[in-house]
Amino acid sequence: MTPKIIIQKLYMTFKGITEVKALENINMNISPNEFVSVIGPSGCGKTTLLRIVAGFIKPTKGEVICDGEMVKGPGPKRVVVFQQDAVFPWMTVQQNIEFGLLAEGEHSKERKEIAAHFINLVGLRGFERNLPKTLSGGMRKRVDLARAYAADPEVLLMDEPFGFLDAQTKSKMQEELLNIWTQEEKRTVFFITHDLAEAVYLSDRVMVLTARPGRIKRMIDIPLSRPRENEIKFTKEFSNIEREIWETMREREG
Amino acid sequence: MREEKNQLYYFLISYGIVIALYSFVSLPQVSTFFYPRPEILPPITWFFKKVYQVSTSGLLFRSIGISLLRMVSGYVMGAVIGVSVGLLMGWSRKVDYTLNPLVQFIRPIPALALIPLFILWFGIGEITKILLIAEGVAFVTLISTYEGIKNVPTVYIEAARCLGANERLLLQKIMIPASFPYIISGFRVALATAWAIIVAAEIVASDKGLGYLILAGSHHVDASLIYVGIIGIGVLAYAFDKFIRWIDVTLTGWMEVEREEAQQ
Numbered sequence: 314m315t316p317k318i319i320i321q322k323l324y325m326t327f328k329g330i331t332e333v334k335a336l337e338n339i340n341m342n343i344s345p346n347e348f349v350s351v352i353g354p355s356g357c358g359k360t361t362l363l364r365i366v367a368g369f370i371k372p373t374k375g376e377v378i379c380d381g382e383m384v385k386g387p388g389p390k391r392v393v394v395f396q397q398d399a400v401f402p403w404m405t406v407q408q409n410i411e412f413g414l415l416a417e418g419e420h421s422k423e424r425k426e427i428a429a430h431f432i433n434l435v436g437l438r439g440f441e442r443n444l445p446k447t448l449s450g451g452m453r454k455r456v457d458l459a460r461a462y463a464a465d466p467e468v469l470l471m472d473e474p475f476g477f478l479d480a481q482t483k484s485k486m487q488e489e490l491l492n493i494w495t496q497e498e499k500r501t502v503f504f505i506t507h508d509l510a511e512a513v514y515l516s517d518r519v520m521v522l523t524a525r526p527g528r529i530k531r532m533i534d535i536p537l538s539r540p541r542e543n544e545i546k547f548t549k550e551f552s553n554i555e556r557e558i559w560e561t562m563r564e565r566e567g
Numbered sequence: 568m569r570e571e572k573n574q575l576y577y578f579l580i581s582y583g584i585v586i587a588l589y590s591f592v593s594l595p596q597v598s599t600f601f602y603p604r605p606e607i608l609p610p611i612t613w614f615f616k617k618v619y620q621v622s623t624s625g626l627l628f629r630s631i632g633i634s635l636l637r638m639v640s641g642y643v644m645g646a647v648i649g650v651s652v653g654l655l656m657g658w659s660r661k662v663d664y665t666l667n668p669l670v671q672f673i674r675p676i677p678a679l680a681l682i683p684l685f686i687l688w689f690g691i692g693e694i695t696k697i698l699l700i701a702e703g704v705a706f707v708t709l710i711s712t713y714e715g716i717k718n719v720p721t722v723y724i725e726a727a728r729c730l731g732a733n734e735r736l737l738l739q740k741i742m743i744p745a746s747f748p749y750i751i752s753g754f755r756v757a758l759a760t761a762w763a764i765i766v767a768a769e770i771v772a773s774d775k776g777l778g779y780l781i782l783a784g785s786h787h788v789d790a791s792l793i794y795v796g797i798i799g800i801g802v803l804a805y806a807f808d809k810f811i812r813w814i815d816v817t818l819t820g821w822m823e824v825e826r827e828e829a830q831q
Contacts (some may be wrong), residue, residue: 369725389731399726403744403821412740416731444821464730 315381316342317468317501318366323375325361334526335361339375341520341529346499350512351520352558358527359505363472366503367393380467389413392466396473400445400453400460406432407441409456413464431459434493451482455489462493468501475511487514488543495540509562513537513554514546521561531561586611609790617791618798626780631799634765634776637693638803641700642761648701649708649757650750656709657716657746658738670709678703678764682771691772696765703764704757711753715746748822751815758811762804777803 323339326332335358343349351359364370366377368387377384379391387393392413400409410431414424432438435455445453454474461469475483491514494502506512512519513535521530535554537545545551592598593608609617621627656663656670678699685702689695719742727741769778777796784792 367725367729369729387725387729389729391729393725393729395722395726397720397722399722401723401726401741401744403747403819404740412727412732413730415740416727416733416736446821460730470729 314344317345317347317380318343318503319378320362320366321376321378323362323365323377324373325358325365325370326373336365336372337526337528339527339529341532343501343503345501348494348502348504348515348517349520350504350506350516350518351522352506352509352512352562353522353527353530354524354562355507357522357524359507359522360472362522362527363393363470363503363505366468367391367470389417389464390466391468391470392461392464393470393472394454394457394461394474396476398445398450398453398457398477400456402445405442405444406437406448406456409445410460410463412460417464427463428459431463434462434496435459435489450478451486454478454486458490458493462497462500466500468503471502471504473505473507476506476508483511484543487511491515491539491541509555509558510546510551513551513558514541514543519558521558530564533558533561614791614794618795621791621795627795627799630775630777630780630796631803634769634778634799635803637696637769637776638700638761638765641697641765642704642757644697645701645704645761646708646754646757649705649753650712652705653709653712653750654716654738654743657713658742663713670706674706674710678760679767682768686772695772696768699768700761700764703760707757707760708750708753711749711756712746715749715753716742718749719745744818747818751811751819754811754814755808758804758807762800766800 320339320341320343323336324334325336326334339362341349351362353359361370365372366379366384368384368391384391401412404412407425407428410428411424414427419427428441432441435458437452437455437459440448440452445456448456457474475486478486494500502515504512504515516535519533519535521533522528523530533554537550537554589608590611593610593614595610598608618627652666656666681702682699685695685699689698723741723745724737727737732741765776766778766781769776770782773779777799780799781793781796784790784794784796
């Protein structure tokens, strides 16, 4: 199977008063439909890696290949769900979710149909005409998720999307993300987080990055079967995996 | 509903206080104590009578009409130019770098200082007054639009880009609406600027309009004309501000200024 995303010999150095090496020699392949999480301490370059894959910034060295094409800029094949609230506040829920379709030049009837499907899927029916300011943080994340899905991306790039939510909402959103991911035609997901349990619960594979400069410390397969209920987090198997990753993260370099 | 009733109540109180104070100060016994010339502070009844006369003679409405016409044409012209150039400068680095030095130089010069130059260039006709207002309004709205575009949060731009938005869609659906709060506040500031310019220009170079009315009142030692002129300006400025506020609510109602409690 040819990989969906190939990251090759990637280096990123930010030049300034002092040079900051953010990423060093990142090599990885992500298979189609795979859910991969990147975990590491803050400042390890996780977000930088995602922004390079998204095409927002260019790496100092190396390249990212998506579907056989070199990534040169952002595009609807790789839609990003940000940590910040990126729902457009001047648009209604409906208009937000239709945005990617509008950009693709879809007709208004198709846009409505597709949007309606995803509005249902994230449980926002009845809120189509609401402005974001009338929604809670969790609901806005659903809008963001529906908007990303409606654009029909090949790859979803998620940069700690639930980082600003409270614990309860967060765990609910994780569950729903998995539901949507399984219900819909599976997408490749590249998920950034610093939350160990989140990474284990969601992913097929977890990549552990070292702190400054970010290097791949280890790739860990998550053998948990799917579908995964939220309760799986309380099983022995789950906590064993968590511990394994935790120990990897703590290990000294060298 | 109850709020609105209360507002009317306070409205009446505030104007009542002003009228009561004026009535007291303009009593002949009181006013002659301060001023030897009672005609400067005529009794309030006389004042109402004169206002009525000036209004019914058509002088007031002619003056309002002519000032309004100058104001609206100058303001619209200035706002269209200001917003367009502001958008261009905010959008394109090249345009920004080219025009910014010029804008930074001309902008701080008060429009009032340009009155003599504009009279020299365009005479004392309507064009001069309209262009003066347009000049003042254009620079205010240009800066606010430019700031608006520059302050669009990066996350909205990046979100739109990765959802596949091209340049046109990005400008139309993201940059412009996201800048509305800045643009509208520029409109309000520009309104005050425009009133200052029109009145000054009418005082300096006109034989019509509210500014001229004030000047004529001063020449003929007729305080009522001055008061009528000032009140006319006040009422019009107030109406314009209400209008801009209405536009503001319509275009930027999405902002979370007074956030309603999120429904959980």
